[in-house]
Amino acid sequence: MEGFTWCVHKYVMHGFLWSLHRDHHDHSNDPPLEKNDYFFVIFAIPAIAMMYYGTVNDFNIFFYIGIGITIYGMAYFFVHDIFIHQRLKILKNTQNPYLLAIRRAHKQHHKHIGKEKGECFGFLWVPVKYFKMYFNKSKV
Template sequence: MNPLIVNIAIVAAAFVGMECVAWLAHKYLMHGFLWFLHHDHHQRDDGDFFEKNDYFFVIFAIPGIACLLLGLYGGFNPLFWVGLGITIYGFAYFIVHDIFIHQRFKILRNTNFVYLKAIRRAHKMHHKHLGKHQGECFGMLWVPLKYFREAKNAAAK
């Protein structure tokens, strides 16, 4: 098989896998024993630009960087492509979560794209719960179909 196709498949699989990892980490770690780092993301008190929750950016970057380095050391072995998929997911997370949803930078504000409206609505439903329990919608890119229906119905009005 063509090595380029294999490498692209590894990057895509790592990217998709990271959505699963992010969902699990968000539900069971961030809303679990690491709540002390995540709680300020749900209950902003200060108005500072940075949150304790931002430490997760560093925590989740470590596996991607490690895979990239180990993959380079081995001459672009599969670990490099896994690390690239993880890194691309991290970049997508930053764009979607921090810029589009939470507007940490005032760009990408308005959209009529149903998928983006569904993501924003699902995340809003996640944040309606201020505590670590009774949460919903822990993913970023994969959200329940009901939010797509809501976004589509709102666009039709």
């Protein structure tokens, strides 16, 4: 899923669907819901369809693919929306090197407000330099 997510983020969200993702990079006005939040619906539709198709055909592989997409979406919600963007104020002062690396890489991604020149399109796996940044600190 991580490779798929990277491609979708770089080529779809920062590509032909930038009109939905743009407000996620523009922090001049932070509404409680953004156009970017429509991606939850966009990704839920194939997941639901696959789970449905998989159940009417004796729980075939499509059911499990739909479950995988759903679980990944839940992880995305908890890590990206709740932890990174602090829609709920939890884990604000974490010292966990892995979580700090993810947060830092995401901050690097958001320093570019346009759709070009982006970096760090991943979600749960980010460039090694961010992990080294925080794992080396914890060993001092």
